Amino acid sequence: VPLYLPILFGTVREGRRSLALARYVEERLRTREDVTTRLVDPVDLPIENLRLRKWEMPDPDERIVAYSAEMERADGFVVVTPEYNYGIPGTLKNMLDVIFREWNRKPFGIVATGGIAGGARAADMLRQVIAGLRAVTVPRHVIVHDIENAFVNGRPKDEAALDALLQPFFADLEWYARALQHARRTWPAPA
Numbered sequence: 001v002p003l004y005l006p007i008l009f010g011t012v013r014e015g016r017r018s019l020a021l022a023r024y025v026e027e028r029l030r031t032r033e034d035v036t037t038r039l040v041d042p043v044d045l046p047i048e049n050l051r052l053r054k055w056e057m058p059d060p061d062e063r064i065v066a067y068s069a070e071m072e073r074a075d076g077f078v079v080v081t082p083e084y085n086y087g088i089p090g091t092l093k094n095m096l097d098v099i100f101r102e103w104n105r106k107p108f109g110i111v112a113t114g115g116i117a118g119g120a121r122a123a124d125m126l127r128q129v130i131a132g133l134r135a136v137t138v139p140r141h142v143i144v145h146d147i148e149n150a151f152v153n154g155r156p157k158d159e160a161a162l163d164a165l166l167q168p169f170f171a172d173l174e175w176y177a178r179a180l181q182h183a184r185r186t187w188p189a190p191a
């Protein structure tokens with residue numbers, strides 16, 4: 001059975017430049033053997049500032065129910081996010097906070113972008129948040145500098161260089177996804 005590794009995109013900002021990066025990550029991850037994926041775009045989800053978590057909602061929106069089920073069946077995740085003011089966008093935090101069990105004991109691979117620092121501080125912050133989800137982060141991450149100039153007409157300016165970063169990152173994520181899938185099936189989670 002192929003691994004299911006959906007890509008969570010972190011922003012709904014108008015004119016978001018990092019969408020080209022998320023789409024490129026999706027295109028490349030799709031070509032990996034024994035992997036299926038999909039770009040999960042928060043513009044398609046009714047996720048705003050958190051009022052209730054999914055399991056607290058008396059009548060959850062069907063899109064939230066579908067999101068929960070999709071994350072439940074996922075074996076791991078790639079997060080593609082820009083850095084806003086040294087941190088992750090509020091949208092991404094809300095996407096992560098609205099469900100919980102679905103993330104537990106699964107691996108997250110991080111692709112972050114920004115200006116000169118390339119989103120490194122957002123990547124670091126995301127590791128703290130993911131620990132709170134009782135999930136794990138793949139040690140290797142991918143940082144894309146200067147997103148406003150890194151893509152032209154939706155394609156990376158230096159496609160070979162970006163792909164050279166992505167391939168070993170995907171290989172690591174797949175390794176953790178297989179290892180943790182096996183572990184979750186073999187050993188029940190301690191209380």
Ligand SMILES: Cc1cc2nc3c(=O)[nH]c(=O)nc-3n(C[C@H](O)[C@H](O)[C@H](O)COP(=O)(O)O)c2cc1C
Pocket residue numbers: 011013015016017018019082083084085086087113114115116117118119147148
């Ligand atoms: C609210 C806001 C805060 C930003 N803060 C940072 C930052 O802390 N570090 C950084 O490298 N770039 C920062 N930038 C620049 C963004 O990385 C750059 O504008 C990028 O295009 C944002 O991604 P987006 O276009 O997909 O929203 C910020 C941009 C916005 C809109």
